[in-house]
Amino acid sequence: MSLKTAPYGTWQSPISAESLFVQSISFDNVLVDEVTGKIYLIESRPSEDGRSVVVDTATGTDLVGPGWNVRTGVQEYGGGPAIVYNGILYFSHFVDNRVYAVKSGEEPKAITPDNKNHRFADFDVYPSLNGSPILVAILEDHTKPAPADVVTSLVIIDVDTSTVSQLVSGIDFYSSPRFSPDGTRLAWQQWSHPDMPWEGSEIFVADVHIQSGSASPVTLDTPIHVAGKKGEISAAYPTWTKHNTLFFTSDEGRLRFQNPWAYASGTAKALLKEPLDQDFGQPQWFLGWQFGAALDDAGKFFLFSASKEGRDVLQLVDASTGTSKEIDGPYAEVVSLRRAGTNKVAVVGQSINAPTFLGLVTFDEGLNPSFVTIRSTSSGEELSEGLLAKPQPITLNIPGNELCHVIYYAPTNPDYSGTSIEGEKPPCVVGVHGGPTFRTGQGLDKAKQFWTSRGWGWLDVNYGGSSGYGRDYIDRLKGQWGVVDVADCVVAVQLLSLAPYSLIDPRRLAIRGGSAGGYTVLQALTHPDPEWAKVWAAGTSMYGISDLRGLVSDTHKFESQYMYKLMGGTLEEIPEVYEERSPVEHADRIVAPLLILQGLLDAVVPPAQANVIVQSIEDRHGQVKYVPFEGEGHGWRKAETKVAALNDELAWYQDVLGLKQSE
Structure with a gap:
């Protein structure tokens, strides 16, 4: 069969949005029962309204039925909603925030009091099979809902009595509480505002004392500092070996990359004689993650x-x-x-x-x-190898003697040999990740193939501030959020449209992103240099930030002071900077058609952030489309939302660029 040609961006593709999401699942985490050795998965299911379940991988059976959602709202992003120990699943139920215990074939039983203001996550079980089961967990208390009033602590859950008692408190955030295998010590991670966990988190260890029958069944001796330093050094992901050595990662050292460390006999030291310029692990956006094992x-x-x-x-x-x-x-x-x-x-x-x-x-x-x-x-039928565009990582030298890391995916479809227009370069979707301290990896994302199989190029920009390239690269964004990220996106597409790359059409560039990535989109479209703003033919902001000043007061506790370092100071200290870098103040600069997608239950970037910029554009009769999604928060969990969002985005670009699907 002869191959077809057609203009880029108009190719017929067998990949539909429905095929990607309607029957899809995702794996949030892996769990291992330390007693039985059995392996379990936490699966998220968009087709079941985005609920999460725990699956026994040996049998493929769910440990909880359709009415249960194994998910937590701690830090809004969640993570660490469950643990399996000696055949019993302990989990947070997202509907009522209570913790439940369940054995195979039985109905879950609540083991915490009925209090929707209390959220639990990141569990560990005291390593004893005798007596009453005891769990340690993070408790996030929303009795006073304002971010500054939310209280986080480490608590003990007594399974038999269904009671909760305080264990460690006084710090803004806690993570990864872990009992040593012999039960004599507890390790945990903690940090306080204005640090994020990758900026200045610390690890502590304390001796454990068990007091059976007491209202406080566990007490601790004075905690011992193991690693990390406020504002300077991050220490994360503490985990014990079977012989009670604690290992973790830290960016301490001359290279400032997260490398493995160990703590034993009162001393912490790097596991590697010579550090590697590789990050062992990722920024701790979600609880319950782990990136190392003995x-x-x-x-x-x-x-x-x-x-x-x-x-x-x-x-x-x-x-x-x-x-x-x-x-x-x-x-x-x-x-x-x-x-x-x-x-x-x-x-x-x-x-x-x-x-x-x-x-x-x-x-x-x-x-x-x-x-x-x-x-x-x-997710339906598997994609053929010929449909898969492979990642092409490229490191660009940009002005200021800096580097910018990008990943390009070329138009790929086995039914097409290329374009029917001589000299044509493909339109390109430029993906901007959220965080902003995060990254886009190179694992297969079928949603990107949705675009490349239609003759589009796709470019992921891991701009300055992204993780995975060391602490110095992350720190490029300090005081420069809304500046460096935008500049890297603009310069990246300019360079890739020119020789020696010549990969994309500079007149047909669509920039899109969610959350902090949505903020970069809005900043790019409102750039004070009109030539930079005109780089983009279209934009899509998904639950993106439009008003930094509003975000200071209405975002959640975890990120409520994240901006202080990103902006270079507090709102009170530098109000003019917050105003200048709030896209809503400059909506009159937007010349590119803008699509805004927003979850109405979003507590991280509330819908008001979208409403304000939409109203501003509409007031001056600009081209904007606003699509709200009922029942969605910060990011899409439901299959129907994911399908609608992707189809809306495709239709938006096709309309803006005048692209019609080829026959």
């Missing part, structure tokens, strides 16, 4: 995921020699990993040509790995 009980060998040149790799660390070895595996992006027994690690991740899957990595006596897939996500 392979053996003694903690001699560890497996970590690490970000290398924008792509995740597996690193085998030998603690006895202080060396590491990169493992050749299928992963381009790792979501989470956990120890699943001696020399076994369960890993959730993606490859460049396969969507998210759960794999088991097993090492033989010579530490040679083998990989087995346990469970994969599905």
Whole structure:
């Protein structure tokens, strides 16, 4: 069969939005029962109104029925909603915020009082099979709902009495409370405003005392500081080995990359003799994540995921020699990993040509790995290899002697040999990730193939401030949010439209992003230099920030002071900067047609942020379309929302650029 030609952006594609999302699932995390060794997954299901369930991977059965949602609202982003211990699932139910316990085949039983103002997450179980089960957890108290009044603490949940007692308090945020295997110590991570966890979080350890029958069944001795420093050094993801050595990651050191460390006998030290310019782990936006596991009980060998040149790799660390070895595996992006027994690690991740899957990595006596897939996500028919556009990572030299990291996907469809227009370059969708301290990886995202299979180029911009390239790259955005990110996006598309790249059409560029990425979109469209604003033919902001001043007062606790460093000061200190960098103040500069998609239950970027800029554009008769989604918060969870949002975006660009699907 002869291949067809047609203008870029008009190709017929077998990939529909419905095929991507209607029957899709995603894996939020992997759980391993430390007693039985069984492996479980937390699955999110858009087709079931976005609810999450825990699945026994050996049998494929759900541990809770249709009426249950294994999810937490702690820090709004959630994470860490469940743990399985000795065959019992303990989980947060998103509907009423209570914690429940359930054995296989039984109905869940509430183990915390009925109080919707109390949210729980990030559980660990005291390692004893005798007596009353005891859990440690994060409690986020919303009795006073204003962000400044929300109180976070570590608490003990007594399963038999269904009571909650305070354990550690006084700090703004806590994460990763973990009992040592012998139950004698508790480790945790903490940080306070204005730090985010990747900026200045600390790890502490305290001796544990059990008092059976007491109203406070667990007490702690004076905590000992292990690692991290407020405002300067991040220490994260504490995890114990079976022999009670605590390991974690920290960006302490000359390279300022998150590298593995260990704490034993009162001393913390780096596991590697020479640090690597790779980040072992990701910024802690979600609770319950883990990116390292001990392979053996003694903690001699560890497996970590690490970000290398924008792509995740597996690193085998030998603690006895202080060396590491990169493992050749299928992963381009790792979501989470956990120890699943001696020399076994369960890993959730993606490859460049396969969507998210759960794999088991097993090492033989010579530490040679083998990989087995346990469970994969599905979204209708699998895409043929010929439809998959492969990621092309590119590092650009930009003005100011700085680097900018991008990933390009070329138009790809096995039915087409190219364009029917001589010399034509493809239109391009420019994806701007949220955070802004986050990144876009290189794992397969079928939604990008939705575009490339239609003859579009796709460009992900990991602008200055993105993670995965070290702390110095993250710090490029300090005091420069809304400036550096916009400049990197503009310069990146300008360079890629010129020789020696010549990849995209500079007249047909659509910029799109969600949350902080939506803010970058709005900033790009309202840039004071009209030539920069005119770079974009269209834009899409999904739950994006339009008014920084409003965000100071109406966002949630976790991010309520995030902007202070990003902007270079508080609203009271530099009100003129907040005003200048609030896109709503400059909506009159917008010349590109703008699509705004917004969840009406969003507590991170409330709908008022969208309403204000829509009204401003409409008042001057600009081209704007506003699509609100009932029942959605910060990001889309429902299948019908994901389908509608993607179809709306495609129709928007086709209309703006005058593209019609080829016959």
